[in-house]
Amino acid sequence: xxxxxxxxxxxxxxxxxxxxxxxxxxxxxxxxxxxxxxxxxxxxxxxxxxxxxxxxxxxxxxxxxxxxxxxxxxxxxxxxxxxxxxxxxxxxxxxxxxxxxxxxxxxxxxxxxxxxxxxxxxxxxxxxxxxxxxxxxxxxxxxxxxxxxxxxxxxxxxxxxxxxxxxxxxxxxxxxxxxxxxxxxxxxxxxxxxxxxxxxxxxxxxxxxxxxxxxxxxxxxxxxxxxxxxxxxxxxxxxxxxxxxxxxxxxxxxxxx
Amino acid sequence: xxxxxxxxxxxxxxxxxxxxxxxxxxxxxxxxxxxxxxxxxxxxxxxxxxxxxxxxxxxxxxxxxxxxxxxxxxxxxxxxxxxxxxxxxxxxxxxxxxxxxxxxxxxxxxxxxxxxxxxxxxxxxxxxxxxxxxxxxxxxxxxxxxxxxxxxxxxxxxxxxxxxxxxxxxxxxxxxxxxxxxxxxxxxxxxxxxxxxxxxxxxxxxxxxxxxxxxxxxxxxxxxxxxxxxxxxxxxxxxxxxxxxxxxxxxxxxxxxxxxxxxxxxxxxxxxxxxxxxxxxxxxxxxxxxxxxxxxxxxxxxxxxx
Numbered sequence: 239x240x241x242x243x244x245x246x247x248x249x250x251x252x253x254x255x256x257x258x259x260x261x262x263x264x265x266x267x268x269x270x271x272x273x274x275x276x277x278x279x280x281x282x283x284x285x286x287x288x289x290x291x292x293x294x295x296x297x298x299x300x301x302x303x304x305x306x307x308x309x310x311x312x313x314x315x316x317x318x319x320x321x322x323x324x325x326x327x328x329x330x331x332x333x334x335x336x337x338x339x340x341x342x343x344x345x346x347x348x349x350x351x352x353x354x355x356x357x358x359x360x361x362x363x364x365x366x367x368x369x370x371x372x373x374x375x376x377x378x379x380x381x382x383x384x385x386x387x388x389x390x391x392x393x394x395x396x397x398x399x400x401x402x403x404x405x406x407x408x409x410x411x412x413x414x415x416x417x418x419x420x421x422x423x424x425x426x427x428x429x430x431x432x433x434x435x436x437x438x439x440x441x442x443x444x445x446x447x448x449x450x451x452x453x454x455x456x457x458x459x460x461x462x463x464x465x466x467x468x469x470x471x472x473x474x475x476x477x478x479x480x481x482x483x484x485x486x487x488x489x490x491x492x493x494x495x
Numbered sequence: 496x497x498x499x500x501x502x503x504x505x506x507x508x509x510x511x512x513x514x515x516x517x518x519x520x521x522x523x524x525x526x527x528x529x530x531x532x533x534x535x536x537x538x539x540x541x542x543x544x545x546x547x548x549x550x551x552x553x554x555x556x557x558x559x560x561x562x563x564x565x566x567x568x569x570x571x572x573x574x575x576x577x578x579x580x581x582x583x584x585x586x587x588x589x590x591x592x593x594x595x596x597x598x599x600x601x602x603x604x605x606x607x608x609x610x611x612x613x614x615x616x617x618x619x620x621x622x623x624x625x626x627x628x629x630x631x632x633x634x635x636x637x638x639x640x641x642x643x644x645x646x647x648x649x650x651x652x653x654x655x656x657x658x659x660x661x662x663x664x665x666x667x668x669x670x671x672x673x674x675x676x677x678x679x680x681x682x683x684x685x686x687x688x689x690x691x692x693x694x695x696x697x698x699x700x701x702x703x704x705x706x707x708x709x710x711x712x713x714x715x716x717x718x719x720x721x722x723x724x725x726x727x728x729x730x731x732x733x734x735x736x737x738x739x740x741x742x743x744x745x746x747x748x749x750x751x752x753x754x755x756x757x758x759x760x761x762x763x764x765x766x767x768x769x770x771x772x773x774x775x776x777x778x779x780x781x782x783x784x785x786x787x788x789x790x791x792x793x794x795x796x797x798x799x800x801x
Contacts, residue, residue: 326767466556
């Protein structure tokens, strides 16, 4: 774990409201595993007060990248950072995906920004073994399709308005896939909670191991403050340090909205 | 110039006056990767209760302007796990070790104190009679001078470990409770705990916290805390650990100049784990600049007019 002043190498808009930031962070880049995150202090001073957590989206050499969507004041400030600015970065944090090397078919399910950690995972896996399902509201909001094509992995798309690929929710598309394929070894999913809930419940029903990457407002990011808990099967779980990647059967999904 | 940062809270000796506040540092384990715990003046543990506590339903945190509203609900592993796993780890550091305890009823506090009594490494107990986030717990003691007096007196009878009483700001006159603690034999006072608050999501028309209300901390409450340290310092002679929104040495010095013998860093640990150590350096630098050799000379050195 490192706390460093990371230099911003670029901070660019990819589509409306969505940005990619690249940081010079050698220690973090060396140690990061897919599914882990960095906790970033958006600006000096104390308003906004807390750091903000971001999945590590890519590591390359001594650089890391994050993908983010502007959703509030914190990310708004972040989007205005310039190349060359330094930003207080803590990481890599949390538990990543746990993938055993003998798995032959892994389905990565990414709803919207959920592609952020799953792209990193896809880069690390044997490309022949994975299928990526990408979901978005419409064609224009599909993130990262070009880069995925360059990765040379199989990608299937669902859009809510049907402007590209399957018309409907990603979870429905996933359901069709499950009915047609019995040979899935593992599902890894990231996206909004309602989507994750459906993906997790379907995977559990079809007895396919499933790992989900969850998001929650965080305090410290390192397991101290107990602020980012969610309901697990027997006790509360800390998203920052017990997760953010959990086995789907650890979570009490009925109580997630 | 030879700067002496040592401070005393009654019988408790501190290498320097900067501690970390209960509930913001866990039991220290997580922070060892980021800072040198030996350089802290003291570590105040997360609240320990008799039985393990699961804590409150999420969401447990929400950010407010320069503040953090929390309702964790004293989640902790209980005294047995504390003694077996946490205390041996914490015992290795040079920093003063202060164990924060809370109970649902008087007997709980007394049992906890008895169980911690023989642990020589523990420098003090901090008695949490001020958590706003648990229904039946300590706050009923901390808002009533009579009950504070009785609890502290009985604790005094079962243990010889120095007792630091942590006070709530959610009262009409904090100095009354402070006086009660003093008369009952407390060693020192910690103030303030969090300020009771609430925040609402107007889109969903729901409270932002699972517990509905929570305790506010962070820079937003600092002026409240400074004022309460002053009120208490003027009326009681017990040493005070000042806390509430401290982020830098200037903040810490506000508390010290108005009467605190030590300070504790809380919420700022989450934002920058090196805050407490930066404050130690900042105070040293201030003393050098002002030509003050002994930290204790700074305590309460407030000019009484602008």
